Amino acid sequence: xxxxxxxxxxxxxxxxxxxxxxxxxxxxxxxxxxxxxxxxxxxxxxxxxxxxxxxxxxxxxxxxxxxxxxxxxxxxxxxxxxxxxxxxxxxxxxxxxxxxxxxxxxxxxxxxxxxxxxxxxxxxxxxxxxxxxxxxxxxxxxxxxxxxxxxxxxxxxxxxxxxxxxxxxxxxxxxxxxxxxxxxxxxxxxxxxxxxxxxxxxxxxxxxxxxxxxxxxxxxxxxxxxxxxxxxxxxxxxxxxxxxxxxxxxxxxxxxxxxxxxxxxxxxxxxxxxxxxxxxxxxxxxxxxxxxxxxxxxxxxxxxxxxxxxxxxxxxxxxxxxxxx
Ligand SMILES: [Zn+2]
Numbered sequence: 001x002x003x004x005x006x007x008x009x010x011x012x013x014x015x016x017x018x019x020x021x022x023x024x025x026x027x028x029x030x031x032x033x034x035x036x037x038x039x040x041x042x043x044x045x046x047x048x049x050x051x052x053x054x055x056x057x058x059x060x061x062x063x064x065x066x067x068x069x070x071x072x073x074x075x076x077x078x079x080x081x082x083x084x085x086x087x088x089x090x091x092x093x094x095x096x097x098x099x100x101x102x103x104x105x106x107x108x109x110x111x112x113x114x115x116x117x118x119x120x121x122x123x124x125x126x127x128x129x130x131x132x133x134x135x136x137x138x139x140x141x142x143x144x145x146x147x148x149x150x151x152x153x154x155x156x157x158x159x160x161x162x163x164x165x166x167x168x169x170x171x172x173x174x175x176x177x178x179x180x181x182x183x184x185x186x187x188x189x190x191x192x193x194x195x196x197x198x199x200x201x202x203x204x205x206x207x208x209x210x211x212x213x214x215x216x217x218x219x220x221x222x223x224x225x226x227x228x229x230x231x232x233x234x235x236x237x238x239x240x241x242x243x244x245x246x247x248x249x250x251x252x253x254x255x256x257x258x259x260x261x262x263x264x265x266x267x268x269x270x271x272x273x274x275x276x277x278x279x280x281x282x283x284x285x286x287x288x289x290x291x292x293x294x295x296x297x298x299x300x301x302x303x304x305x306x307x308x309x310x311x312x313x314x315x316x317x318x319x320x321x322x323x324x325x
Contacts, residue, residue: 001271001323003254003281005034006316007079007230008290012042012056016065018294023069023076026297030317031324035069036148036192036283038079039138041094047133050098062141077192078138081150082131083157083175087118096120102127105159116155122175123162132182145189149179152194152232153209157216169218172197176223184226195229195246195253204241206233211242225250230283232256236263240270247278256283259308259315268322282323284316 006027010019023035041053043062062078069076086096086103090110096103096118104119120127135147151172158168176193183191198220199211210233211217229251231242246253255271257264268282286293288309296302296313303309 001279001281003034003283004032004320004323005036005254005281005283006030006032006320007036007038007256007283007285008293009038009286009288010040010042010057010290012053013058013061014055015042015290016057016061018291019065020068021294021298022290023065023074024072026294027074028072030297030320032320033073034075034077034281034283036077036079037065038081038148038150040079040081043134043138043141045134045137047137048098048130051095051130051134053094059137059141062138063143066141066143075146076142076144077146077148078142078144079148079150079192080131080134080138081152082120082179083122083151083172084119084154085117085150085152086120089115089117092118099126099130104163105156108156108159117153119154119156121160121162122157122171122178123160128178128182131179135179135182136187139187139189146192146228147183147189148192148230149183150194151176152196154197154216155214157214167218168215169222172216173219173222176219176227180224180227184224190228191226192228192230192254195231195242198229199242199245204245205237205239206242207235210235220249226252228252228254228280230254230256232258232283232285233267234258234260234263236260237266240267243271243274243279247274247276250278252278252280254280254283256285257315257319258285258287259311261315261318264315264319265322268319282319284319286312286316288312 102120197216200217201211
């Protein structure tokens with residue numbers, strides 16, 4: 001498999017030592033050749049300082065990470081989560097804290113049991129110019145030739161007065177096309193994103209996290225085919241039909257697993273069986289503290305009570321090993 005990757009989070013300055021070990025030591029030892037770092041607000045943006053979380057990493061940190069990664073044969077990709085995931089439950093990230101006017105559903109009951117994450121409005125006239133400045137800073141600091149725009153699990157869409165009445169597939173596609181216009185057409189870099197909103201939950205059998213139940217799936221026909229789709233699936237299933245679907249639509253697909261052994265094994269089996277020229281490899285996701293992940297991958301002691309971390313570390317090791325075979 002061509003791309004053997006790891007996706008990790010980042011909490012700013014405090015995560016930099018672990019990230020350096022990941023791209024300079026731990027990742028290469030596992031045969032990893034791509035690392036996606038989910039930066040979001042944890043970067044000291046000069047163009048919009050208000051969009052940065054406290055104690056962010058700096059451009060200098062990013063340049064050093066890039067150099068270490070390059071010296072060890074790793075392509076390092078910064079990620080900025082767009083559209084959805086602008087809060088964790090009722091706690092907005094830096095962007096919506098500073099710019100509440102971008103909130104797609106400011107009147108939503110964020111204290112409700114089933115409330116997940118806030119979204120920004122893809123039709124707000126000021127959102128893209130601001131976000132493109134952030135993209136540019138990340139691309140320049142990381143000297144990156146790709147950027148991951150996230151866009152998974154967008155549950156709040158089509159609710160504000162600007163968006164209401166437009167089909168969700170068109171709203172979602174507009175956002176994708178806007179980011180593509182800046183990243184691919186203007187900056188000439190690769191655009192990566194999660195694939196779940198392009199999948200029809202009913203037709204594929206995936207649940208509401210891994211596929212769309214809010215009618216965004218039609219967007220798959222409305223966006224450019226040169227986007228790399230990170231096709232994440234974490235549940236145990238016999239089939240993962242999206243690996244075929246994305247390739248049939250003309251996209252490059254990068255299947256991504258997480259923390260369940262049986263799911264990872266089957267996902268990679270299906271990826272190999274369905275592999276055409278547009279099947280890129282395997283991407284291990286982590287969704288937990290990067291320090292713990294790096295310690296665990298290095299074989300160092302991790303909290304034995306932390307089941308989540310243990311399973312993630314085991315999952316990354318398994319997935320990368322199978323992908324290398
Ligand atoms: Zn809107």
